[in-house]
Amino acid sequence: xxxxxxxxxxxxxxxxxxxxxxxxxxxxxxxxxxxxxxxxxxxxxxxxxxxxxxxxxxxxxxxxxxxxxxxxxxxxxxxxxxxxxxxxxxxxxxxxxxxxxxx
Numbered sequence: 525x526x527x528x529x530x531x532x533x534x535x536x537x538x539x540x541x542x543x544x545x546x547x548x549x550x551x552x553x554x555x556x557x558x559x560x561x562x563x564x565x566x567x568x569x570x571x572x573x574x575x576x577x578x579x580x581x582x583x584x585x586x587x588x589x590x591x592x593x594x595x596x597x598x599x600x601x602x603x604x605x606x607x608x609x610x611x612x613x614x615x616x617x618x619x620x621x622x623x624x625x626x627x
Contacts, residue, residue, distance in 0.1 A: 525597050531561055534598075537591050543573075544580050548623050550588070554615025557606060565599030567592055572611045581605070 525533070538551040550556060550571065558570035571588065573581055585603050592601035613626060621627045 527561065530595070530597050531559065533595055534559060534561065534567065534592060537595060538588070541584065541587050541591060543578070543584060546574070548616070548620040550584065552617040552620040554617065554620070555611065565597060567598050567601045568604065569601070570604045570606050572606055574611055576607055
């Protein structure tokens with residue numbers, strides 16, 4: 525699988541992960557800040573949460589790690605939880621804003 529196809533697959537998989545309190549996936553919520561895929565199959569993802577004290581944080585991060593690690597061509601998936609910049613609703617896709625009634 526070429527790198528571009530693999531990167532598209534990564535995004536597709538991220539769109540299957542949901543914050544249990546929101547009916548929108550984490551990718552469209554704007555919680556994914558960085559996706560870095562090395563040529564050797566090491567994947568690093570920086571993500572945040574809608575709130576630093578999110579009770580589902582461990583569940584969400586582990587769900588991301590497991591799903592990304594299961595993609596063919598990914599040797600290891602590292603998920604880094606970051607809080608800068610602080611997330612706000614302007615980071616959501618237009619689709620997410622529409623789904624949540626912000627548009």
